[in-house]
Amino acid sequence: MITELIITSTIKITLVIIVILTGVAYSVYAERRISALIQNRIGPNRVGPAGLLQPIADVLKLLLKEDIVPAKATKPIHTLAPMISIFVALCTIAVVPFGDSIHLFSRDIRLQIADVNIGILYILALTSLGVYGITLSGWSSNNKYSLFGGLRSSAQMISYELSMGLSVVGVILMTGSLSLQDIVLHQFGWKWNIILQPIGFITFLVAAFAETNRAPFDLPEAEPELVGGYHTEYSSMKFALFFLAEYANMIVSSTVIVTLFLGGWQFPYLQTFGLPPLVVSLLQVFTFVIKVVAMIVFFIWVRWSIPRFRYDQLMNLGWKVMLPLALANIVITALLIAIFRS
């Protein structure tokens, strides 16, 4: 029993990590091609057909570069910081369900690495740890631009964590469970949380953008002011790890947004079409992937459409708009539930 659990978990973890890392490589490629499209350029199209092998070339290049550590940097922490970043980014995926369950080799396999009954708290806890990677990298580089980037990012993440946590409460109230699988199961048919919880969705989306340090909230690495922000002093694979972590974060938060608000792996009324169960399971996974890809494209689209916020605007938005909105959402949701359920 326990060996079977360990074997299936290992297979699932390996598969998911491979998918995410490939996804990261190709979302970088997608980012470059889409940004080129938006800015009327061509983008990378030389390596392989339509530039599809570009990510592999990039990875090879980054691996072969010289690894430079500044002389006055605090070396152990300088090395540790990118590891923390990538650890946090990859661990969050553990509780996200990417399908119901699939019947293979005469047993039911749940398409989720761990169905923890405190799934959302797990995600919030891990994202709150993401600050360390960035702050420590900024501090240990012994460079004022890096330190500024690190501090900005910590302040930003701490401010938006609150509205992120609060905007989830609405969903939890509706579902009555913290398990992500339950939340997805609750959104059958068209009862997606984006329709039932529009304010929660918007606040969560904005907070997710801020948490992943993506434009329009990419102040930690604001090139014109801070050179490159917290990763100014990083080179070679350590820089690549930050890069990887940023895109992995983007993919993971897309999966979380899809799970919480866009119905997860649910395809409306798929179970009623009378298809064989294996096809249904595969279609559900496929639906999940399509939704996540759409979300990633949305992330990229926003980055190349909206200019960066000023720092005070960012803080004002976080504390004076998002937080009251999220709180109001909780109160309204609780009231409506109290009225209609009694």
Added chain:
Amino acid sequence: MLPNWLARPALAGLGLSPGYSFILYLALIFNHNLNFLQFTFENILILFFSLLAVFGALMMVTRKNPITSALYLILNFFCVSAIYLLLRAQFIAIIQVLVYAGAIMVLFLFVIMLLNLHDESKLSEKITYKKLSAILISLLLFSVLAITVYFSYMNKYREIHSSAETIGTIEVIGNELYTTFSFPFELVSFVLLAAIVGAIVLAKKKFD
């Protein structure tokens, strides 16, 4: 630089946590003193995390660089959280990470970084009567706690209680908090509110 009268209690507060985890470790050894002979997967994990927690605590106290100390303390928090998880207290485990590692230590790290203690020798003090008395008091506290743990748990719980599975879940804790313990719960929230208002008043005075 933090004023001295503030720095000491802060350090003492930090110092409490290693001792705390050591006691948790002791409790575990006593709880499982038979089970440890049977090397189940779970027991090996508990042993591993307890040893790692003690290691993190020791390193946290002995390092000179305050940032390194803070990082070892985070390692310690993680191990304690892992032990909670192995004892089926999921909610407390995740709150340990969310609140201590994710929020409080971030602020600590912030303060340490902004203070930018170039001269680390300032933090390493000579042995004074204060330090000696502190060591004595910690030893006393430790022995009291150890004895309590030893006598209260020695023969009672040799293995994880069968109801632990349900007690640690968020549903049960939430139900208890909002029914049996609703008054203390609300009281605590008022105390916290007062603390927040007080902090803002103090901070505003400085800027007005």
